[in-house]
Amino acid sequence: xxxxxxxxxxxxxxxxxxxxxxxxxxxxxxxxxxxxxxxxxxxxxxxxxxxxxxxxxxxxxxxxxxxxxxxxxxxxxxxxxxxxxxxxxxxxxxxx
Amino acid sequence: xxxxxxxxxxxxxxxxxxxxxxxxxxxxxxxxxxxxxxxxxxxxxxxxxxxxxxxxxxxxxxxxxxxxxxxxxxxxxxxxxxxxxxxxxxxxxxxxxxxxxxxxxxxxxxxxxxxxxxxxxxxxxxxxxxxxxxxxxxxxxxxxxxxxxxxxxxxxxxxxxxxxxxxxxxxxxxxxxxxxxxxxxxxxxxxxxx
Numbered sequence: 001x002x003x004x005x006x007x008x009x010x011x012x013x014x015x016x017x018x019x020x021x022x023x024x025x026x027x028x029x030x031x032x033x034x035x036x037x038x039x040x041x042x043x044x045x046x047x048x049x050x051x052x053x054x055x056x057x058x059x060x061x062x063x064x065x066x067x068x069x070x071x072x073x074x075x076x077x078x079x080x081x082x083x084x085x086x087x088x089x090x091x092x093x094x095x096x
Numbered sequence: 097x098x099x100x101x102x103x104x105x106x107x108x109x110x111x112x113x114x115x116x117x118x119x120x121x122x123x124x125x126x127x128x129x130x131x132x133x134x135x136x137x138x139x140x141x142x143x144x145x146x147x148x149x150x151x152x153x154x155x156x157x158x159x160x161x162x163x164x165x166x167x168x169x170x171x172x173x174x175x176x177x178x179x180x181x182x183x184x185x186x187x188x189x190x191x192x193x194x195x196x197x198x199x200x201x202x203x204x205x206x207x208x209x210x211x212x213x214x215x216x217x218x219x220x221x222x223x224x225x226x227x228x229x230x231x232x233x234x235x236x237x238x239x240x241x242x243x244x245x246x247x248x249x250x251x252x253x254x255x256x257x258x259x260x261x262x263x264x265x266x267x268x269x270x271x272x273x274x275x276x277x278x279x280x281x282x283x284x285x286x287x288x289x290x
Contacts, residue, residue, distance in 0.1 A: 006102075006105075011099075011100055011105065012100065013100055013104070013108055016100070016105060016108045016109065017108050017111075017112050020108065020109045020111075020112035020113055021112045021115065023113070024113060024182050024183055024184070025180045025181060025182045025183070026180070026181045026182070026183065026186065027180070027181070028180045029180060032180050036112065036115050037112075086109075089102055089105055089106065092102040093102050093103075093106065
């Protein structure tokens, strides 16, 4: 039986970590993601941008106390893709 | 770029879910704030009744202000440390908001129906118990669930023993419910977080 390929956009350590964190939160502050993933600012920005281009996440930029503030939230498309990724991953780990 | 194995993917997902879960459990402070505020209030009110002070219930105005103020302060401090709102946090806010609404109905409805404060307190203890139990389920933290069940059992016991007819005894029961539902599980949760 052939296994479905894993979504290459999610099958990368940092992007997978971002999506996993976003799964349980309404939205996350950029600094929260930075802290929890231990990534560099530049790398985190690049990966969020890739997820945003795929419409897996929505990014809101505002100002808070005169400082730029970035909020990231998982979209319905992202949630569906993550679910599909988990299903595919289960098939790899427990082949029928 | 390093390609993830399936096991590594699973480990990343597990680790991140664990981190967000850890953030949710910082709610111990609210159990402790309300546990102490209410316990101290019932003890003060009990003493005021013993010395026949007519305005003994006025302590609740002060304790409500202290409780709400301390909760807002704790919330602001947590917001500075952790800028996210998890789905668990939202569920907790909903559950405790529902508790507030039911408590308001219980007090106002109870008084208009001519119930005594002792009888209303039976309902309060049951409500504290059931809401604490549900919040413990959301957090998946057994001591909070057991604390809720203990308070719920206490409300039955007060009815069974007829304590609801004696207001000062019911005050002490509210204090006991706070120890079961808030203080013991709150300190266990706090120790687990630290």
